[in-house]
Amino acid sequence: MKYLLIFGLIMAMFSSCCDKSQEINTLTKEEKADGWQLLFDGKTSDGWRNYGKTTFPNGWEITEDGTIHCPGSGRGEAGGKDRGDILYGDKMFGNFHLKLEWKISKGGNSGIFYLGQENDSLDYIWKTAPEMQVLDNINHPDANAGIAGNRQAGSLYDLYPAVPQNAKPVGEWNQVEIKVYKGAVWHIQNGETVVEYHLWTPEWNDLVAGSKFPALNPAWADVASEGYIGLQDHGDDVWFRNIKIKEL
Template sequence: MRKIYSLLLAGSIVFAVSCQSGQKKAGEKSAQVEKTEAAPELNKLSAEETSNGWQLLFDGTTSTGWRGYNKTEFPKGWEIVDGTLHCIGTGTGEAGAENGGDIIYDKKFKNFDLKLDWKISKGGNSGIFYLAQEVKDWPIWKTAPEMQVLDNANHPDAQLGKDGNRQAGSLYDLIPAVPQNAKPFGEWNSIEIICFKGTVVYKQNGEKVLEFHLWTDDWKKMVAASKFPEYNKDWADVAKEGFIGFQDHGDDVWYRNVKIKNMD
């Protein structure tokens, strides 16, 4: 009898431990499910973003709001594909850019927080402009600061300039992005440009990479030592309000999730 009782007791203990283990595994699985969050929708604003004043500049399906720089229409060198603004590469670099041209959003901004994603092709080059002005017969870069978009590993511009100031995320030809955290060609990078009363901050893939201050003596000295005065002697006098634009450098580049918060 005592032997039977011992066997029953042992069986009860094994059963209890097994149940507890099963419950723990189920609980762990449940916790894992709770931690899994749905990926944010592309080219959409969350309810929080909308309530905080963010505006979508690209809806993912049309070119609404966008046109060619110094043009009234959306250029044929760009297309809307797979939820992106795609600049169609020509394989001839800057020479091929004449087939499409730079594009701008048809509204001027002054103080703002701009966010977007970009992806570049192998050996590709492009750029993000802001506070740009339209001047007849001029390219956009003669009037506006630029955040560089580049395949650092394969485009020679990454080795030119000074201290990496032509690499991705840099204030082109003026201030290098530090740290240099751009992802390789074919992968998406997220950026943020904050412009408020002359203070400009660049963020790339979640990290602040540079900061500078427009219209100051330091700004004017820095520009004077660059290549820009050769093309526009008044380049340092950046406008206080202007267009946001994307560069056609003759290479494939994709933009998406373009959104802005007006801070005026």
């Protein structure tokens, strides 16, 4: 019995010292040394604001469990008072590696924008920025719209479908990454590269020309080489956390 107790104590100590789980919204020593920075501290909205404004909207909230939460409005993208898309306004990024996690509600829709611009003549960030789609693929009708699944989670919205389609279901956290380097772009969803493309090429221009975007902004294909990271208010409950970036 004595040896069993000692063995159990040793195993418990081993398990404790080898627990490498990382707290949410933090950086490891290795990440800090490698140049990563947090865009969300898990406690405040510092650095974040409404698109086209200077303040963080009351329609969004920072939750006690360390997420940025957009509560559902019940009105879809029509939204409501003091809402709208948000962006990290402290800095624009050009070549970067972005990581974050998202969780969607049943029938929910949202998005992650990058290389976004603020323009007095354009009222939404999506009129200037590529979007990595965030979606409940099972219950939201947009999952079956577009072409070949290019409006499903992880896709470059309305342009390139996420292949393979590996989004986790409602209520589960999805780990995603976006890499941008000199116009080359990768979407990584739950550990797999699901989209890869290059901005500003003839193929890119042809693809955009056949989409809905030119009608919204004739210059949409000419995506900027540097811009803002943004999160979409589509009127549905969505949560984000572990938002971090490394400049390349």
